[in-house]
Amino acid sequence: MPIYEYYCEHCDGIFEALRPMREASDPVPCPICDRDGQRIMPTEFTAFTMRDGYPRRIPDKGTYWHLGKEVKQPIRGPVRPNEHPELNPPRPKPKPTKAELEEQREREEMMKKEAKHGLVTRRRLN
Ligand SMILES: [Zn+2]
DSSP states (O other): OOOEEEEEEETTTTEEOOGGGGGGOOOOEEETOOOEEEEOOGGGEEEEEEEEEEESSSOOOOOOETTTTTEESSSOOOTTOOTTTTTOOOOOOOOOOHHHHHHHHHHHHHHHHHHHHHHHHHHOOO
16 A cells, blocks of 8 residues: 555644555544544645755744654754654663773673682582
8 A cells, every 4th residue: 555645734743644545535534633634645745845954844934844743943963863852852871981891891701700710619629
């Protein structure tokens, strides 16, 4: 089934739906509010303009769109791919530093040695 785009007036949002071609023009319930969304015809894409490399809806409200969601600011600086800081708040960084990794490796090495040593000692005592 082909994928079509629909517009929900209530949410002012666009969503996609897989429909059989003969039902493509029928309204599709919005995944957010369950109201009928109307199909956006390919010819209606003229209702969008490109500014700053972002598609903007006309009339331009001065907002930006990120993956179909409205945001106030365009993405600035390095971000995770396909994520927007307004929609995906930054998570705490779990990635350890190189020094921390090395420290952990050393600790593990030491524990391994100790385990081995302990084993040997026990064996000798037997
Ligand atoms: Zn809706």
